[in-house]
Amino acid sequence: MDEARIARRSLSPRLWLAGGWLVLALLAAVFAPLVAPQDPLAQDLMLERLPPFWLDGAEPGYWLGTDSLGRDLLSRLIFGGRIAFIVAFAAATSACLLGSTLGLIAGYLGGWADRMISRIVDVWMAFPPVLFAILLVAVLGTGLSSVIIAIAVIDWTRFCRVIRAEAMSQARMDYVESARIAGYGRIGIMLREVLPNVLPSVVALLSLEMGIAVIVEAILSFVNLSIATDDPTWGGIIAEGRLSIHQAWWVLVFPLVTLILTVLSFSQFGEGLKARFDPVLR
Amino acid sequence: MSACLDIHHLSAVLPNGQRVLRSVSLTVQPGEVRALVGESGAGKTMIGKAVLGVLPKSVRIVEGEMLIEGEDLGRLDAKARRTLIGARTALIPQDPLTALNPSRRIGPQMTDRLVRILGWSGERADSRIGQLLDEVQIRDPERVLRCYPHELSGGMRQRVLIAAAFAAEPRLIVADEPTTALDVTVQKQILRLIAQLQRDHGTAILFVTHDLGVVAKISQKVSVLYAGKVVEEAGTADLFAAPQHPYTRALMAATPRYTDPYASLKPVDEAVLAGLAAEIAASDRDWRPAHG
Ligand SMILES: Nc1ncnc2c1ncn2[C@@H]1O[C@H](COP(=O)(O)OP(=O)(O)OP(=O)(O)O)[C@@H](O)[C@H]1O
Ligand SMILES: [Mg+2]
Numbered sequence: 001m002d003e004a005r006i007a008r009r010s011l012s013p014r015l016w017l018a019g020g021w022l023v024l025a026l027l028a029a030v031f032a033p034l035v036a037p038q039d040p041l042a043q044d045l046m047l048e049r050l051p052p053f054w055l056d057g058a059e060p061g062y063w064l065g066t067d068s069l070g071r072d073l074l075s076r077l078i079f080g081g082r083i084a085f086i087v088a089f090a091a092a093t094s095a096c097l098l099g100s101t102l103g104l105i106a107g108y109l110g111g112w113a114d115r116m117i118s119r120i121v122d123v124w125m126a127f128p129p130v131l132f133a134i135l136l137v138a139v140l141g142t143g144l145s146s147v148i149i150a151i152a153v154i155d156w157t158r159f160c161r162v163i164r165a166e167a168m169s170q171a172r173m174d175y176v177e178s179a180r181i182a183g184y185g186r187i188g189i190m191l192r193e194v195l196p197n198v199l200p201s202v203v204a205l206l207s208l209e210m211g212i213a214v215i216v217e218a219i220l221s222f223v224n225l226s227i228a229t230d231d232p233t234w235g236g237i238i239a240e241g242r243l244s245i246h247q248a249w250w251v252l253v254f255p256l257v258t259l260i261l262t263v264l265s266f267s268q269f270g271e272g273l274k275a276r277f278d279p280v281l282r
Numbered sequence: 283m284s285a286c287l288d289i290h291h292l293s294a295v296l297p298n299g300q301r302v303l304r305s306v307s308l309t310v311q312p313g314e315v316r317a318l319v320g321e322s323g324a325g326k327t328m329i330g331k332a333v334l335g336v337l338p339k340s341v342r343i344v345e346g347e348m349l350i351e352g353e354d355l356g357r358l359d360a361k362a363r364r365t366l367i368g369a370r371t372a373l374i375p376q377d378p379l380t381a382l383n384p385s386r387r388i389g390p391q392m393t394d395r396l397v398r399i400l401g402w403s404g405e406r407a408d409s410r411i412g413q414l415l416d417e418v419q420i421r422d423p424e425r426v427l428r429c430y431p432h433e434l435s436g437g438m439r440q441r442v443l444i445a446a447a448f449a450a451e452p453r454l455i456v457a458d459e460p461t462t463a464l465d466v467t468v469q470k471q472i473l474r475l476i477a478q479l480q481r482d483h484g485t486a487i488l489f490v491t492h493d494l495g496v497v498a499k500i501s502q503k504v505s506v507l508y509a510g511k512v513v514e515e516a517g518t519a520d521l522f523a524a525p526q527h528p529y530t531r532a533l534m535a536a537t538p539r540y541t542d543p544y545a546s547l548k549p550v551d552e553a554v555l556a557g558l559a560a561e562i563a564a565s566d567r568d569w570r571p572a573h574g
Binding site: 180182 | 521
């Protein structure tokens with residue numbers, strides 16, 4: 001049993017691959033001014049639409065080429081990562097706190113609290129999420145905090161539903177009954193007995209939600225509803241890349257690849273963490 | 283001296299009006315083991331849950347009273363009731379797999395009850411648990427306390443649960459089929475262990491089982507339950523010597539003997555069941571809930 005466990009522990013390539021990419025991308029974003037080879041905003045019409053480094057006509061220092069205004073693509077992706085990660089962490093954490101708390105309450109307490117919360121979730125989920133996000137940002141006004149609020153306000157239901165279901169099945173367990181016999185109150189049982197058992201799912205969902213937040217932010221940037229500054233965003237770069245797809249495919253392809261890798265990594269990282277957190281699977 | 287547990291005419295119904303407990307009366311004296319036997323669905327677990335105050339929401343008590351050491355649970359407010367039950371009773375559950383929280387280590391699961399219920403210091407609770415683990419013959423308590431439940435075998439988990447049940451020195455333990463989920467070989471050890479600790483600590487036990495062999499080994503008194511109704515109650519020796527109720531006799535006839543395990547294994551007689559149905563119907567006809 002011990003050997004199998006050790007094997008399972010060390011053999012988790014998806015955790016390492018996903019985690020590796022995320023750490024790399026995060027570090028690059030945090031230290032963007034040090035890491036980025038060029039100024040992401042510097043336009044130079046002499047350098048417009050340079051191809052990536054392995055093609056003819058590439059310039060040293062512009063590894064992934066330049067866009068139609070001569071801005072360095074790699075540097076723009078690195079700086080774009082800043083907003084992507086800020087939105088990912090802030091929005092996902094807010095959605096998680098709100099949704100998990102309500103889900104825990106609904107699932108464990110049941111009764112009218114459950115009926116009320118479940119009804120709200122149903123109504124909420126009747127809205128198409130992307131439309132909902134665009135609507136919210138239109139109302140709140142563009143800007144970083146609006147994007148974060150919009151994502152949290154829309155996506156807390158994802159946490160609420162899953163955590164509610166898990167808390168419900170936990171509430172039926174004998175150890176919850178033993179805790180009740182021992183005189184623990186509802187809040188105590190919720191935090192001590194139920195929460196630790198739903199935590200692996202919370203962590204997995206949180207990571208998944210970070211990926212989703214990155215996509216939503218990209219979509220909002222794409223339709224020009226995200227950050228109203230010149231700061232590069234992945235969605236914004238994709239939108240620009242789309243316009244010059246025939247002259248400079250790389251301006252579209254590299255941000256798309258970056259986006260997909262990041263989103264995939266978030267979801268795989270979450271699943272890997274869940275497997276690791278879960279004492280029974282561990 | 284008041285009884286450790288005293289149940290008077292306890293009746294409980296489901297939302298559809300079906301009675302699950304029919305005017306159950308039951309007494310457990312201090313230090314005594316009272317067996318509660320009956321077939322599956324008879325309501326044995328319901329009685330245990332009623333005593334411990336953890337009935338499912340759908341089950342409503344409509345009549346009767348329960349006293350723990352002379353204190354009427356019905357007269358206490360919810361908080362006082364919880365405190366009383368928490369301090370004086372404990373449960374040895376049926377399934378050691380779901381009775382321990384899978385994501386918490388054994389140690390804190392056992393000690394936080396002591397700290398919480400008795401207000402002990404962490405150190406005192408630790409040493410108490412160590413002592414109890416010793417009593418249930420767990421050899422490497424240090425290691426066990428650091429384990430997660432899934433790292434222990436079923437028998438080990440049940441030992442841990444027994445230790446936890448006795449740790450706070452409750453006056454009454456409800457043991458709900460504590461050996462059913464275990465291997466036959468382990469069952470005997472666990473049973474012996476419970477009997478041993480029961481004697482050493484002088485704890486009263488309400489022992490739920492459907493196994494008359496177990497009843498004979500562990501209990502001094504027996505209540506036989508059928509369809510939520512106590513059809514017979516007696517001292518264990520008396521019951522085995524001279525069962526009064528036809529259902530009890532049928533149960534005994536259905537219990538395999540070691541000498542010839544299959545010969546006497548037969549279903550309860552039709553006539554007995556018909557008689558029981560009439561008895562239940564008669565008691566329901568006379569029944570007027572006192573309130574509710
Ligand atoms: N949560 C519940 N809600 C409603 N009815 C229930 C519930 N749990 C059990 N019952 C019903 O109550 C009756 C008594 O069930 P109980 O679990 O007490 O039987 P038991 O004697 O413990 O049986 P077993 O030997 O199978 O454990 C059964 O008819 C059962 O269908
Ligand atoms: Mg039962």
